[in-house]
Amino acid sequence: MEVEANEIKKIEQEYARVIQNKRSLTEKKNENEMVLLELNMVDEDNATVFKLVGPILAKNELSEAKTNVKTRLDYIQKEIDRNEHLENEFNGKVEDKKRAILKYQTEFRQEVQKQ
DSSP states (O other), rough: HHHHHHHHHHHHHHHHHHHHHHHHHHHHHHHHHHHHHHHHOSSSSOOOOOOOOTTEEEOOHHHHHHHHHHHHHHHHHHHHHHHHHHHHHHHHHHOOOOHHHHHHHHHHHHHHHHH
């Protein structure tokens, strides 16, 4: 039973890390969606877009900037989906461990009652 409880603690720690990653990715996704909205509002004829490369602002084509943001959004969404899958997997593992502990407790009570 103690082994199962320790495994639950490990899973819960990993689960907390996955939740933190998911939260961070969601924030990044929201920021990138805002950037894409702003880029879509820009007049393509008179647009000058810059991107930060280290300490330098480099000139960037509007279409290239939009493509980069869309690609980044796709990647972030895939990572969010992966983290959601891990979250569900961890929930299932914790439930399995809890069932195992309940089974051990039931067996223990039955043994005590026999004596």
